[in-house]
Amino acid sequence: MKKIEAIIRTTQFDAVRDALASIGVRFFTLKEVRGYGLQKGSKQMYRGADLGADFIPRLQMDIVTNIEKVDEIIDTIERSGRTGQIGDGKIFVFEVEKSVRIRTGERDHAAV
Numbered sequence: 001m002k003k004i005e006a007i008i009r010t011t012q013f014d015a016v017r018d019a020l021a022s023i024g025v026r027f028f029t030l031k032e033v034r035g036y037g038l039q040k041g042s043k044q045m046y047r048g049a050d051l052g053a054d055f056i057p058r059l060q061m062d063i064v065t066n067i068e069k070v071d072e073i074i075d076t077i078e079r080s081g082r083t084g085q086i087g088d089g090k091i092f093v094f095e096v097e098k099s100v101r102i103r104t105g106e107r108d109h110a111a112v
Contacts, residue, residue, distance in 0.1 A: 001096040001112060002070050004063045007033065007089040008081045013059050019080035020063075023072055029062040037087065058089060064096055064112050 008016055020028070034055035065073060074091055082088055101111040 001099060001109065002065060002067055003094040003096050004061075004065065004070065004073055004077075005092045005094070006061045006063070006077045006081070007035065007058050007091075008061065008077070009083065009087065009089060010057055010059055012081045012083065012088075015080045016061070016077055019076045020073070023069075023076055025063060025065075025069075025073060025076075031060040031062070033058050033060045056087060064099060066109060066112065 006016070035058050036055050061077075063073060070093060074093070077091055098108060099111040100107050
């Protein structure tokens, strides 16, 4: 099993969610995150004062899946999340050693 962490623009969430649904991804975990990278943040002014908003809001999607679906999920997120601008995000893939569905006690692939 693999865990895919995708950090995407908030404006691209609907497109990414719909594209994932079209390939059968039924669930994921979503977090609001803030990051700092090549964009260096955007300065926000309020009544002439610099609020120093150096961190940019993004969404992080966590998807646990079988190895066979990893490339298809990555391609789908990449295609639907891309705007072509700096700050489109990143995708990371991790190995998952074990998973347990708390409600039923199912383990590993049956729990995904």
